[in-house]
Amino acid sequence: MSTLRLREVYPRLARTIADLLLADPLAATVDDLPFLGPCTCSAGCANLLTAPPGSASPLPMTLLRDGKAVLTLSLDPSGTAIRDIEVLDAAVLG
Numbered sequence: 001m002s003t004l005r006l007r008e009v010y011p012r013l014a015r016t017i018a019d020l021l022l023a024d025p026l027a028a029t030v031d032d033l034p035f036l037g038p039c040t041c042s043a044g045c046a047n048l049l050t051a052p053p054g055s056a057s058p059l060p061m062t063l064l065r066d067g068k069a070v071l072t073l074s075l076d077p078s079g080t081a082i083r084d085i086e087v088l089d090a091a092v093l094g
């Protein structure tokens with residue numbers, strides 16, 4: 001079974017993440033991010049999962065557009081993989 005990619009479900013979001021990461025090595029990983037669906041921990045949760053539930057770590061990276069926080073990425077403990085994406089501004093979804 002083929003895994004959906006974030007770029008297939010939310011192409012604008014994937015482009016936005018890569019653009020906001022600029023030269024960060026994480027930008028090169030965005031095209032291959034899997035999409036496992038929205039987090040279901042609560043009705044108001046705005047996270048999109050790119051790893052199984054419970055994989056998020058306490059290493060956040062907030063991405064800003066024009067000085068405003070639009071996304072927070074939860075990274076793995078090494079800081080080299082995006083585990084989930086908190087959408088702070090729904091406009092980035094497209």
